[in-house]
Amino acid sequence: MNPMLSATALLLMTLMPAAAVEMALPTGAEILEVNGSITNSNADGKAIFDLNMLDALPQRVTKATTPWYTGEHEFSGVIISDLLDYLGASGENVTFTALNDYASEIPMAELEDMPVILATRVDGEELSVRDKGPLFVIYPFDLDSTLYNEVIFGRSVWQVASVTVH
Structure with missing residues (x-):
């Protein structure tokens, strides 16, 4: 194959x-x-997940003390980025919007810069609605104490x- 053609094809592939x-x-x-500005979906422009689907994505464990629980706990879940x-x-x-309509906006750059998780479990147990579940945004408090x-x-x-x- 022509080297110039190969280089052009490679350039086009990286731009696609x-x-x-x-x-x-x-x-x-x-x-x-x-929902919002996503290209991959499974339901009319939005993506809907069950627990198994989230568990199939890359996971992280954050072991930390937080203001919401007494003592140190292990939070595990999908890395939001x-x-x-x-x-x-x-x-x-x-x-991120909660079941009670509380909402908080997080800059995309912040999510890309650190392993913030959407926790599905605390200490290995699935989070129930009664215990702040089914999903809980947890920052990597174990990596950076200034996040507290x-x-x-x-x-x-x-x-x-x-x-x-958005």
Whole structure:
């Protein structure tokens, strides 16, 4: 093959957007809806997830003391930046909305810069609605003690039901 043609083809391939991901529909209870500026979806422009679908994405454990629980606990769940990458998300901000309609906006750059998780479990047990579940935004308090502040606490939404990328 002509080297110039190969270089041009390679350049064009790197400039093309990533191919859409074929997303399955949830088979269990739906616990999260993601909408807004995403390219991959499974339900009319939005992505709906059950627990198994979220568990299939890259996970992290954050072992930390937080203002919401007594003592140190292990929070585990999907890394939000990986979830957003999977969905082909683009935008400046991401809004997390709780079951009670409390909402908090987090800059996309912040989510890309640190492993913030959407926790599905605390100490290995699934989070129930009664215990701030089914999903809870947890910052990597174990990596950076300066995150222990009121701004971050306000962004740490519990009982997350939906996410909007804008």
